[in-house]
Amino acid sequence: MTVAFGLDVSKATSAVAIVNDGVTVKQFKIDNNWFGFQNLLKEMKEYAKPQIVFEATGVYSRRVQRFLEDNHYAYTRLNPLAAKKQLDSLRPNKTDNNDALHLAQTQLVIKRRLEYYQKPVYHDLMDDSHFYEQLNEDVVREKNRLHRSLQLTFPEIESLLSRPDGEQYWNIVQRYPHPDLLEELSPDGLGKIIMETTPKNISLNRAIMVAKKLLHLAQASYPADRVEAPSVSQTRYHAKRVSELTRHKQQLIKAMTALAKSLPEFDILMSIPGFAETTTVLLIGELGDIRRFSSSNKLNAFIGIDLRHYESGEFVAADHISKRGDTFARKLLFRTISNIATVAHYHPNHINDFYQRRKKQSPQSGTKRIAIAAMGRLLRTIYHLVITNQMYIYGVKRQSF
Template identity: 60%
Template sequence: MTVVFGIDVSKDTSAIAENVDRVLVWQSKINNNWFGFQELLKRLQEYSEPQIVFEATGVYSKRLSRFLEENGYRYTMLNPLAAKKQLDGLRTRKTDKNDAVNLADTQFIFERRLTYYQKPVYRDLMDLSRFYEQINSDLVTEKNRLHKSLQMTFPELEGILDKPSGKLYWHIVATMPHPDLLNNMTVEELATQLKESGAHISVTRATIIAKKLFTLGQASFPGSVVEAPDVDETRYHSEQVARLDTKKTEIIAKMVKLAKPLPEFEVLMSIPGFAEKTVVRLIGELGDIRRFGSSNKLNAFVGIDLRHYESGNFIATDHISKRGDHIARAILFRAIANIVSAGRYQPSRVNDYYREHKKKLPKVNGKAVGTKKVTVAAMGRLLRTIYHLVTNNEMFKYDV
């Protein structure tokens, strides 16, 4: 006897279709809460090995997957694109109820694999990685707003340090967002204030910065007076930037603490150019790499698998699909730059491949054209290396 539960998950409710040997025996709609899941559990407990299939619906399906995992039930969670292709021929009338029935019916037709069970630590790392990405996006927005408001209150302040960034810079902007605020201060008082910023600078350096700040203040003629709302806005944005930057550091620290006990942490740390931040974010985005049957499937998950198109005598240039995890692609793109940078002292085959193919690129005005394609190709090599090392639990060696 084959029992299939097709579940169509929406925001607040889920439509359920129970199919036994291709015969629909029960249908219901439950709330996505404890009481609704208990109703589903009673039906599941009537059978020894029920098959459960539902479509991934982002945050809405996470409650259902957690419930099933905690009660020891394996399930098949379909990719939305795969579900659409499989069900399009059956959807004469699309409703949640019909979708649940169709999911159950097609389970008898398609050989769907059970979703790979990942330890909760991988889910936590992914959530933290996405939270980090969100904070980073907010940080970029706040930096742009800070730059805009600072042009009205004290534009010269952006030249006070080597670059307009860091704890010390944001402290200076928050305390001195307008040159008129320097009028009643001395160099010694300002230097003492800078020392207390928590940026760990010497008295000598604090004094040099204080003198430079007074010089910039004397030359400045801002577009707003010191009492203008722009000054409060500048101070607010600088404090927000500092807070968000601190939060990013805290998130990475949490991720490192979670990831260190995992065997792949030390494996990935052995790759030249990889630091803790790169390693934990890759683990967070890729999850348990052992669930992929091959490195090609890992490439497809990230979205760097090639798409080929030809028709008649026309053959298009191959491009990557970009259907996978765009955050993982960005991390890997930056990782290649780190590997190349570290290649002088820590050689690797990925670095050799990158440098060898970059030499062959055409040059325009002395600059190589097509480095992005070489970087993406090197990303594919890097993913194959990562897949081999993690699945075989090996440390990086130059010969790999």
């Protein structure tokens, strides 16, 4: 006797269908809360090892997922695109009840693979990584807004330091977003203020040098808005927001590092030249437990760098990557290839060897295309090291990568 539970999960409720050897036993609806899950648990306990399948619906299906894991039930979480392809021919009338029923019916035929159980630490790192990405986007947005408002209040201040970035710069902008605020200040007095408000200790001489340059920029400035204009307070606000968001990012990386250090792959990834703590913890957060992939090709597909080939008749299109996977992970790996190439002079590695060799062999291919090929080589390396629990050593078992 094979029993399948199909769940169509929405925001507040889930449609449930129970199919026993192809016969529909029961269909009902539950609320996605403690009471609803207890009703579902009561039904599942009626059967030994029921097959449970539901379609991933973002944050809405996470409650169902936790409920099943807390009660030690194996389940199949179906990708929405895969579900659409598998169920389209069965959906003349699409309803939640029909979707749940079709999921249960097809589960008995297709025998879908069970979801790999990942420790809670991987889910925590994944959530933190996604939040880090949001903070990154917020920082970029606030920096753009700060730049715009400074063009109205004190555009010259952006040339004060080597680049308009960092805690010292943002603190100065918050205090002096308009050149009129610097009137009647002496270089020595302003230097002391800058030294006291700089997070990292700097010498008084250095602070006075910065103060002199700031005063010179203020004398040359002719801002678009008066010192009483709303844009001045807006500039202060954006500078403060950039500073706060950047500190939050740093605190988040520290928390993620503390979590990730308990995982064996942390030290493995850190052994690869070009990997720093930030790169390592973010990559673990995006990839999760790599052991759940049966091959490195599936890891490539998860990232979205698997090749797509198309031909029809005599026409053969150029191969291109699918880009269906994790966008942030692709960006992270792309930057990592650059880091690996940078440190290769002191820390040689076969990833950079491959990258440089391909650049010489195919200079017309373009740096981006070659970097993507190197990303595939890097993922194969990571997969091999994690599966075999080995540290990276240049030249050792290179043929296995």
